[in-house]
Structure formats: structure tokens, C-alpha cells
Amino acid sequence: MSKLSLRDSVLVLTLIPTVLIGLVLGGYFTINRYVELEQILKQQGTSLANTLAMTVEQPLAERDKARLHRVITTIHNQHGSFVNSIALFNEDNQLLLTSNYHNDFNQLHYRGNVTELYATEIVQYLDRYIIFAPVKQPQQQGTSDWQNAHTRTTAVLMIELSKDQAIIGQQQALLFSGAIIMVALLLSAFVSTRLSRMFSTPLSHLLLATDKLLEGKTKIGVEQPMQGEFDLLREGLITISEKMVLQRDEMQKHIDQATSDYRETLEQYETQNIQLNIAKKEAQVANRVKSDFLAKMSHELRTPLNGVIGFTRQLYKTPLNKHQKDYLDTIELSANSLLTIISDILDFSKLEAGAMELESIQFQLRDAVNEVMTLLAPSAYEKQLELSIAINRQVPDNLVGDPTRFKQVLINLISNAIKFTEKGSVKVDISHRLKGDSQTSLLISVSDTGLGIAQEKQDTLFTPFAQADSSITRKFGGTGLGLIITKHIVEAMSGRITLNSAPGSGSCFTFNAIFNLPSRLFDDDLPTKPLENKRVLYFEPQEHTRNAVKAQLEDWAMQVTCCKNEETFLAALEQEFKYDICLIGNMATVDDMQTVKAYITQAREMADYLYLMVNTISHNMRESLIGSGADACISKPMHHRKLCDMLAAPYRLDHPSVSIDDTDLAHLPLKVLIADDNDANLKLLYTLLEEQVDTIDTAHNGAQAVSLCKSQKYDLIFMDIQMPIMDGITACRTIKESSLNDDTPIIAVTAHALTGEKEQLIKDGFNGYMTKPIDEDMLRQIICDHSPSLPPEKQKAQQPQVASIAPFESHLLDWELALQRAGNKPELALEMLDMLLQSVPETLSQLNESAQQEDTQTLLTVIHKFHGACCYTGVPTLKNLAETLETALKQSRDFDYIEPELLELIDELQHLERDSQAVSGPTLTH
Numbered sequence: 001m002s003k004l005s006l007r008d009s010v011l012v013l014t015l016i017p018t019v020l021i022g023l024v025l026g027g028y029f030t031i032n033r034y035v036e037l038e039q040i041l042k043q044q045g046t047s048l049a050n051t052l053a054m055t056v057e058q059p060l061a062e063r064d065k066a067r068l069h070r071v072i073t074t075i076h077n078q079h080g081s082f083v084n085s086i087a088l089f090n091e092d093n094q095l096l097l098t099s100n101y102h103n104d105f106n107q108l109h110y111r112g113n114v115t116e117l118y119a120t121e122i123v124q125y126l127d128r129y130i131i132f133a134p135v136k137q138p139q140q141q142g143t144s145d146w147q148n149a150h151t152r153t154t155a156v157l158m159i160e161l162s163k164d165q166a167i168i169g170q171q172q173a174l175l176f177s178g179a180i181i182m183v184a185l186l187l188s189a190f191v192s193t194r195l196s197r198m199f200s201t202p203l204s205h206l207l208l209a210t211d212k213l214l215e216g217k218t219k220i221g222v223e224q225p226m227q228g229e230f231d232l233l234r235e236g237l238i239t240i241s242e243k244m245v246l247q248r249d250e251m252q253k254h255i256d257q258a259t260s261d262y263r264e265t266l267e268q269y270e271t272q273n274i275q276l277n278i279a280k281k282e283a284q285v286a287n288r289v290k291s292d293f294l295a296k297m298s299h300e301l302r303t304p305l306n307g308v309i310g311f312t313r314q315l316y317k318t319p320l321n322k323h324q325k326d327y328l329d330t331i332e333l334s335a336n337s338l339l340t341i342i343s344d345i346l347d348f349s350k351l352e353a354g355a356m357e358l359e360s361i362q363f364q365l366r367d368a369v370n371e372v373m374t375l376l377a378p379s380a381y382e383k384q385l386e387l388s389i390a391i392n393r394q395v396p397d398n399l400v401g402d403p404t405r406f407k408q409v410l411i412n413l414i415s416n417a418i419k420f421t422e423k424g425s426v427k428v429d430i431s432h433r434l435k436g437d438s439q440t441s442l443l444i445s446v447s448d449t450g451l452g453i454a455q456e457k458q459d460t461l462f463t464p465f466a467q468a469d470s471s472i473t474r475k476f477g478g479t480g481l482g483l484i485i486t487k488h489i490v491e492a493m494s495g496r497i498t499l500n501s502a503p504g505s506g507s508c509f510t511f512n513a514i515f516n517l518p519s520r521l522f523d524d525d526l527p528t529k530p531l532e533n534k535r536v537l538y539f540e541p542q543e544h545t546r547n548a549v550k551a552q553l554e555d556w557a558m559q560v561t562c563c564k565n566e567e568t569f570l571a572a573l574e575q576e577f578k579y580d581i582c583l584i585g586n587m588a589t590v591d592d593m594q595t596v597k598a599y600i601t602q603a604r605e606m607a608d609y610l611y612l613m614v615n616t617i618s619h620n621m622r623e624s625l626i627g628s629g630a631d632a633c634i635s636k637p638m639h640h641r642k643l644c645d646m647l648a649a650p651y652r653l654d655h656p657s658v659s660i661d662d663t664d665l666a667h668l669p670l671k672v673l674i675a676d677d678n679d680a681n682l683k684l685l686y687t688l689l690e691e692q693v694d695t696i697d698t699a700h701n702g703a704q705a706v707s708l709c710k711s712q713k714y715d716l717i718f719m720d721i722q723m724p725i726m727d728g729i730t731a732c733r734t735i736k737e738s739s740l741n742d743d744t745p746i747i748a749v750t751a752h753a754l755t756g757e758k759e760q761l762i763k764d765g766f767n768g769y770m771t772k773p774i775d776e777d778m779l780r781q782i783i784c785d786h787s788p789s790l791p792p793e794k795q796k797a798q799q800p801q802v803a804s805i806a807p808f809e810s811h812l813l814d815w816e817l818a819l820q821r822a823g824n825k826p827e828l829a830l831e832m833l834d835m836l837l838q839s840v841p842e843t844l845s846q847l848n849e850s851a852q853q854e855d856t857q858t859l860l861t862v863i864h865k866f867h868g869a870c871c872y873t874g875v876p877t878l879k880n881l882a883e884t885l886e887t888a889l890k891q892s893r894d895f896d897y898i899e900p901e902l903l904e905l906i907d908e909l910q911h912l913e914r915d916s917q918a919v920s921g922p923t924l925t926h
Contacts, residue, residue: 010199014192015185022184026177033173037166041082042129045161046120048079049133053120053157056088057138060155065097072099084128084160088135091115091154110156117153129161202230209237218245301342308335310684310774358492362518362831363403365442366391369430370639372410377635379418381615386425387418389637390548393555395432396440400516405489410444412486413509417448424449424506427544428637438517441495447508453501461499486511520834526644530651532557535577537607539569539599540585549585549613549638556644569599573606581647582607585636586614593621597628604629609650613638670787671695671713675705675731676720676749685718685749688779702726702734709739716786717741719766721750732765745786749774807833810915811877812908818874829874836873839866840913847906851899859902860889875912881905 052075059067072086076099085100091114098105107125110117110132117134124130135155209220220241222234312332320328373389380387410428417426426448433441453461461483490497493513501507536558540546546562553560561579563569582603586596596612603610612625612633622633632649634642670693676682677700689696697712699705703726705719717735721728732746745767750757758769768782806815807830818829843866850859867882881901888898 010196011189011192014188014195018184018188019181022181026181030170030174030177034170037169037173038163041161041163041166042122044079044082045129045131045159046122046133048075048083049120049131049157049159052086052159053133053135056155056157057135060088060096060135061138069097072097076100082162082165084162085158086160087158089114089156089158093156096155108158108160110158114156115153117156127163129163131159131161133157133159198227202226202234206230206233206237209234213237213241213244216244216248301338304678305335305339305342307678307681307684309339310688313776314684314687358402358405358489360400360402360516362398362400362835364397365395365399365430366397366640368403368407369410369428370641372407372414373428373637374635374639376411376414376418377615377637378617379415380426381617381635383418383422384615385418385421385423386542386545386615387414387637388425388542388545388548389428390430390544390551392431393551395430395442396517398518398521399440399442400518401493401513405493406513409486409489409511409513410446412483413446413511416483417446417450417507417509421448421450421506425542425544435514439514440517441512441514443510443512445508445510447506449506451507452503452505453499453507454503518838520838526556526641527648527652528556528644530648531644533559534580534647534651535559535561537561537563537569537572537579537582537603538585539563539583540613541565542585545585545613545636545638549583549643552638552640552643570602573602575606579607580609582610583647584610584612586612593624596625600625600629609647611646613643668693668783668787670715670783671697673697673699673705673708673712673714673717675699675702675718675723675728677701677723678720681720681749685774688774688776689718692780692783702728702731705731706734706739709735709741709744711740713740714744716783717744717746718749718770719746721748721761729761729764736765747782747786808916810912812875812912812915814874814876816874817876832873836870836875837913837916840909844906844909844913847902847909851902851906854895856889856895856898860886863889878905878908878912881908 052071055071056068059065059071068088072088076083076086085098085102085105085108087098087105087108088096089109090096093109093114095105095109104125108130114134117132120131120133122129122131133156134153135157136151137154205222205226209222212220218241220237222237225231226234309332312328312335315328316325369389369391373387377387414426414428426446429445429447431443433443435441487497490511490513493515495511495513497509497511499507499509536553538546538550538553538560540549540562541564543564546564550560550562561572563572584596584599584603586599596614600610600612609631610629612630613636614622614625614633615636616622617635625633632646634646672689672693672695674682674685674689674696675698676685682698682700686696686698693716697708697714699708701723702719705717706726709717719728719732723731726734728748728750732748735741735744735746746765747768747770748761748766749770750761761769768786770778770782806813813833815829818833819826843862846862847859850856850862863882863885867879867886870879870882881904885898885901885905888901
């Protein structure tokens with residue numbers, strides 16, 4: 001609400017009191033006059049009725065009707081202004097005579113008993129007053145009833161009074177009051193208007209002067225004197241104006257001085273900026289030199305390591321004595337340690353450059369953790385440490401994130417815990433907290449009973465190349481980069497890592513990580529059905545392992561009897577009933593082998609099946625335990641899949657077992673070219689390929705490879721990147737452009753690990769990418785993936801056949817092709833197919849939107865992405881349609897040309913979506 005001006009305020013303050021007072025007084029006097037007129041009318045009527053009643057007493061007694069009529073008529077005529085009629089009723093309420101008879105006259109007689117009317121009564125009838133006065137019987141001379149309270153009433157005199165004159169008087173009073181109020185309002189308005197002008201005129205001049213001051217004008221136009229306090233305000237404004245002029249002049253001097261100083265400072269800044277730009281360019285050049293150096297060093301270091309590790313693995317295949325095997329173990333351990341250090345340095349370089357990016361793929365948490373625990377378990381076995389893992393049963397198994405980096409964090413923390421713990425245990429606990437319907441926050445803690453870390457040295461752990469004690473590097477090794485890399489990875493996963501430790505009390509690293517929950521889940525194919533209600537006797541001295549395994553067994557609906565020491569275990573064996581399964585967990589060292597065998601002997605007769613969980617990977621020790629009566633042994637820590645398969649094996653009707661001997665795999669009829677300048681790497685690749693393909697040619701640089709490709713046709717080419725004379729990228733482009741091998745798959749072999757290099761190599765013309773050190777399984781998979789011309793029967797000969805059925809029936813799904821693209825791995829094939837199915841709704845939406853807008857550029861992007869997804873999922877029809885559309889779009893065909901294939905692709909995608917949902921709904925089972 002806007003505020004009132006001074007003029008309006010004066011008017012309001014003047015008029016409102018006048019109006020209120022006038023209304024109150026006028027209303028009071030008008031109401032008072034209104035009541036007074038009615039009372040006067042009643043008094044006159046009552047007085048007239050009483051007088052007339054006394055007058056007619058004698059004539060009524062004498063029955064002189066003429067006299068009565070004369071008296072009533074005379075009174076009526078005298079008071080006709082307010083009397084409508086006068087009537088006389090006898091004691092039976094019958095009309096004797098009246099001065100004016102009319103239609104409503106029958107309603108005007110007295111309603112009560114006439115003889116009981118002792119005093120005058122007034123009754124209102126419609127807009128009239130009716131007065132009933134008693135007519136008494138006259139007193140006779142000489143009578144003795146003068147003492148009676150009331151003389152006998154012989155008749156009733158009725159006078160009908162009209163209110164017209166009273167109403168007219170009331171109206172006159174109302175009009176008079178209204179006139180007085182209006183005169184008072186006009187007078188008040190006149191006075192208030194004059195008064196407001198006295199204030200508003202000088203105020204308007206002062207406000208105008210104030211506005212001029214705000215605009216910075218010096219002449220404000222208030223030179224004329226004003227009355228009273230307004231003149232003081234005028235003089236004040238003039239003083240302010242004069243001071244503003246002085247301050248403006250002074251401020252202008254300061255501004256000129258500040259401008260001069262600023263120009264000098266700006267010149268200094270420009271000089272500094274030039275120097276900073278030069279330093280920045282030098283830093284960028286140094287950073288590029290460092291990146292190139294790291295890339296080259298990666299190649300130069302990984303290449304000899306590739307030869308060391310590769311030939312070490314080849315030597316393992318030859319007959320070795322004990323000492324030779326120990327030497328090879330030392331060589332491989334040292335090489336792997338050096339490889340880990342190189343990887344840490346490269347990861348740290350990526351973190352510094354902000355080039356580390358996290359993947360977002362679906363994975364299974366428990367399988368990822370099991371891989372880490374299996375990898376690190378031997379290190380714990382060597383130090384006789386209890387390594388255990390406990391995952392809360394409520395933690396979801398299907399997550400979307402970067403499993404590689406997650407496993408890297410676990411490996412760093414657990415390996416550090418094992419490294420700095422001499423005795424005791426290393427425990428891993430995993431719980432979670434849901435964050436809505438689409439995300440979960442995993443909470444992972446890794447605790448040990450090792451050295452512990454002092455409070456003042458804990459902060460230095462998360463700085464590069466730092467460790468809690470300078471002697472640690474000499475004793476345990478390592479670069480000091482593991483924890484800083486771990487910290488950055490955890491923060492990239494929207495988490496935080498903390499440490500709780502004290503010297504001599506061990507350490508506990510705790511971190512959390514945010515993962516998305518997938519919309520489509522993979523069903524767990526564990527054979528848990530046969531295990532339901534099976535009675536298990538479980539003996540485990542280690543509390544953390546015991547609780548974790550017990551929770552897992554109960555989750556499989558098994559009836560578990562837990563024993564934490566030898567006494568309770570032996571007592572449980574004395575029960576009258578037999579157990580279905582007896583599971584014994586123990587350290588299984590040489591010192592307690594006899595004890596474990598004694599347990600096996602005692603428990604053998606009380607259980608149908610007896611299994612061991614031991615802290616060893618020694619084949620001889622496990623064979624010895626099985627020979628003592630155990631049915632099977634598995635290594636700690638708990639691997640839920642291996643444990644379930646072992647326990648359920650005797651109760652399953654099918655026992656699928658696929659035994660694969662790599663030496664039985666037939667040589668593939670392929671001709672392969674290897675180009676590498678390093679003799680060791682060349683020899684290793686030659687040795688590995690010699691076991692798998694028929695013909696192998698070698699080249700020591702890119703120029704030799706190009707020369708060979710111009711004269712011979714190859715099925716597959718392995719090309720090193722950094723070579724003398726001609727590097728691998730140039731050689732690849734030359735082979736693709738002018739040789740007999742323009743369509744031959746070329747695989748890049750490099751030790752580079754910088755972000756984006758793989759994508760760049762694909763753009764440069766390479767068909768695949770293989771990192772050093774070379775792994776045999778990876779090499780076999782690459783040969784399988786990039787040998788499209790291989791006969792089907794030979795493709796089947798090179799890999800074991802895995803029985804698997806399609807997850808749903810559809811004319812679009814070629815499940816055998818999907819398995820082939822996934823290297824005969826059903827789980828991988830299902831995962832790839834699931835990822836394709838998840839992208840179908842979004843792809844359909846984008847295709848329809850692009851089709852409506854005829855946006856070929858966006859359509860090309862969508863088709864290209866979808867085409868890539870179809871290459872590995874066994875949907876040849878969709879792949880061919882996508883390839884046709886992509887080719888046409890890259891040739892800048894118009895929309896009308898591609899519209900039939902586009903509509904066909906949309907229809908086929910809808911068919912695929914319906915086929916998958918009709919069978920499995922939102923989840924693929926396998």
C-alpha cells in the first residue's frame with residue numbers, strides 16, 4: 001500500500017473527525033427527536049382519551065345518545081390532525097357509536113374483558129396507535145362504596161391515533177440533521193484544502209530542490225523565502241548544495257590522482273601478465289614434455305618388463321627344479337612390483353593433469369570384491385594372517401560405476417594392511433545406505449592389527465611420495481603414491497576416506513563411495529536351492545570370519561550350528577543326530593596339520609560331507625587334507641560362489657564341468673605379421689602366437705611391415721607404436737591406403753596408458769588395442785575377435801564350448817553370434833545384451849524426435865552410437881540397418897532417402913523391446 005501525501009493526510013485528518021462527529025451528533029439528535037415525537041403522540045392521545053372518557057360517563061349513564069354523538073364528533077373534529085376515529089363500546093364489547101366507521105374498524109375493539117379494564121391502554125396496530133380508556137359508572141349521591149379501589153367499568157372508549165404527523169416530524173428532523181452535517185463537511189473541506197495548500201506548495205518546491213540535488217545540479221531554485229520551518233529547510237538545502245559542490249571538486253581531485261595511480265598499476269599488471277603468459281606457456285611446454293616423457297618411459301619400461309614377465313611365464317611351462325622355480329617366483333614378483341610402481345606413477349600423473357575419468361558400467365559388487373581378495377590372499381597366507389571379508393546381506397550386489405577403480409582402492413588399502421601387519425588379522429567390512437531409489441552409498445572399512453600410525457603422522461599419508469616413517473620404504477618398499485591415488489579415486493566417487501589409528505593398536509581405513517543402482521538386474525545363478533534346511537556344523541576360531549560365513553549360510557536358508565573353540569566343536573559332535581555338512585575353518589599351517597586331521601577324523605562319521613576352509617594355496621597341503629578324509633578344500637577368505645558350488649555339488653542333479661587344456665587347442669590356419677623394434681618383445685609375441693596360429697612373419701620397424709604388406713596378404717597384424725624409421729601409426733595408415741592388407745585388422749601393441757589414447761588409435765585406423773605386458777588370454781581373445789574370415793568349425797576348435805540358451809526368443813537375436821562376440825562367456829554376452837536393451841527406450845525417443853525434425857546431424861550421432869552397441873550383442877539385423885543408415889548419413893543423403901530404413905529400424909527396435917519384456921520383464925535371467 002502506498003503512503004499518503006502530506007496534502008492527502010491533512011484532508012483525511014480534517015474531514016474524518018468532522019464526518020464522525022457530525023454523524024454521531026446528527027444520529028443522536030435524530031433518534032432522540034424520533035422517539036420524542038412518538039411519546040408526544042402517545043401522551044396527547046392518552047390525555048384526550050382520559051378526558052373524553054370522563055366526559056361521556058354522565059351521558060352514557062343517562063343513555064343520551066345525541067349528546068354522546070355530539071361530544072365525540074366535536075372532539076374528533078377538534079383533533080382531526082392525529083385522530084382517525086373515536087368509538088364507544090359497551091361492556092359486552094359491542095359498538096355503541098363512532099365518529100368515523102371504516103373497513104378495519106372490526107379489528108379495533110378491545111380484546112379483553114371490558115369490566116376488567118381499569119386504566120388506559122395503548123396498542124399498536126399496523127402504522128397506528130389504538131388507545132382504550134375505561135368509562136366508569138358515575139357515583140350517586142349518598143352511596144357508601146367510595147372506599148372501593150375501582151369503580152365499575154361500563155364501557156370502553158377507543159381512540160385511533162394516526163402516526164402521519166409524527167413521521168413527518170421525524171423526516172423533517174432527519175433532513176435538518178443531514179443538512180447541518182453537509183454544511184459542516186463543506187466548511188471542513190474548505191478549511192482543510194486551504195491548510196493543505198499552505199504545506200504542499202513549499203514542500204513541492206523543497207522536493208523539487210532535493211531531486212535537483214540528487215541529479216548533481218548546483219542551482220536548486222529555492223531562493224524565495226518561505227514561512228516558518230520551511231524556510232529553515234530551504235536554507236539547509238542551500239547549505240547542502242554548497243557543500244556538495246566543494247566535495248565534488250575535492251573528489252574529482254582524488255579521482256584524478258587515483259586514475260593516475262591505477263594507470264601505473266595497470267601498466268605493471270600488463271607487464272606481469274606478459275611474464276605470466278610466458279611462464280604459463282613454458283609450464284605447458286614442460287607439462288607436455290613431462291607427458292611425452294612419461295609416455296615414452298612407460299613404453300621403454302614396460303617393453304623390457306613385458307619380455308621379463310612373458311618369458312618368465314613361458315619358463316613356468318618347462319620342467320623346473322625347486323630352486324629354478326624359486327628364482328622364477330622372485331623374478332616375476334620383482335617385475336610385477338616394478339610394474340605396479342610404474343602404474344602408480346602414471347596414475348598420479350593422470351590425477352595431477354585431471355585426466356582420470358571414471359567409467360559407468362554395471363558390475364556385481366561381491367564378484368569384484370572376491371577378485372581382490374583372491375588376488376591378495378596369498379600375501380596374507382605367507383604371513384599367516386587371517387584375511388576375512390564381511391558384506392552385509394542388505395548391500396545390493398548389482399551396481400553401476402567403475403569396478404576397476406573400486407578394486408584399485410581395495411587393493412591399495414588391503415595390500416597396505418597386509419604389508420604392515422606382522423601377526424593377527426586383516427578385516428574388510430562392507431555396509432551401505434540408500435540415497436533415494438537410484439543411488440546407494442557403500443561404506444567400506446579395512447582394519448588390521450599392524451603397526452599403527454601416530455596421530456601427528458597420519459596427515460602425511462595422503463600426500464605424494466610420503467609415508468609415516470622414512471624407514472618404511474626401505475623395509476617394505478613402495479612409492480608412497482598408493483594412498484594419495486586412493487584418496488583422489490574415492491573423492492571422484494563422491495566419497496571421503498578417513499583413518500583411525502594409534503601406535504601398536506593397528507589401523508582402520510574407512511571410505512564411502514556413491515554408486516548408481518541399475519534399472520535392470522542380473523539374477524544370481526548360485527545353486528542355493530539344494531542347500532535349504534541343510535544342517536551345518538561350522539567350526540571357526542576366528543570371530544570375524546565365523547560371523548561372516550554364518551550370516552552367508554543362514555542367508556542360503558541353512559540351519560547352522562556355530563562353534564568358536566575346540567570344546568564346543570567336540571561337544572557338538574557328540575549329538576545323537578548326524579549333520580548334513582561339516583565345515584571346518586583353520587589356519588592350516590604345518591604346525592597345526594595334525595590337529596586339523598584329528599578334527600577331520602572325529603567329524604567324518606558325524607557328517608555326510610566334510611569341507612575345509614584353509615589359509616593356503618599350497619596344492620600339496622590341500623591334497624594332504626583331502627587325503628585325510630575331507631571331501632574338498634577351498635581357500636579363505638570366503639568366496640561366496642566357490643563356497644556355494646562346493647556345498648551344493650553333492651545335492652545337484654547336474655554336475656557341469658568343462659575341463660580345458662590349452663595345449664589341446666588346435667593351431668588356427670592364420671597368417672600373422674608382428675612389427676616391433678624390441679627383440680625381446682618380438683620374441684615373446686612370436687612365442688605366444690606360435691602356440692595358436694600357423695604362420696608368423698616379423699618386422700623390426702614400420703617400413704619393413706609396410707614392405708611385407710605390399711607383397712603378402714595377412715589375416716592379422718600386430719603393430720608396435722614407437723619404432724624407428726617409421727612409427728606404428730604411420731605404418732598403419734600406409735598399409736590401409738596402399739597395400740594388399742587394406743582390410744586386414746591391425747592391432748596396436750603399446751605400453752602407453754594416457755587417457756584418450758585408445759580412442760585416438762582407433763581413429764588413426766587401428767582395429768584393436770593391446771597393452772603391455774601381454775596376457776595370453778587377452779591375446780587369444782583378440783585373435784578370436786579379429787578373425788572374421790575364420791571357418792566356423794575352426795572358431796569352435798579354438799575355444800571351449802559353453803552351454804547356454806538365449807534369454808528370450810526373438811527373430812532379431814542370434815544368441816550363438818552373441819556368445820561368439822563375447823568370447824563364449826554367457827555372463828558377458830548377457831551383460832552386453834542387457835546394456836543394449838537398457839538403451840533401447842532412449843534410442844527410440846531420440847530416433848523419433850530426429851525423424852520428426854528431419855535433423856540428420858543428430859540422427860547420425862544416435863545411429864553411430866547404436867551401431868557400436870550392436871556389434872557385440874548378436875543382433876545382426878539391427879546392426880545391418882544401423883550400418884546402412886550410418887553409411888547413407890555420412891554420404892550426406894537427404895532424409896527422404898533414408899526414411900524407409902529408419903522406419904524399419906524403429907519397428908525392429910520396438911519388436912526387440914516387446915520380445916524381451918514379454919519373457920523376463922525388467923530383469924534378464926541367466
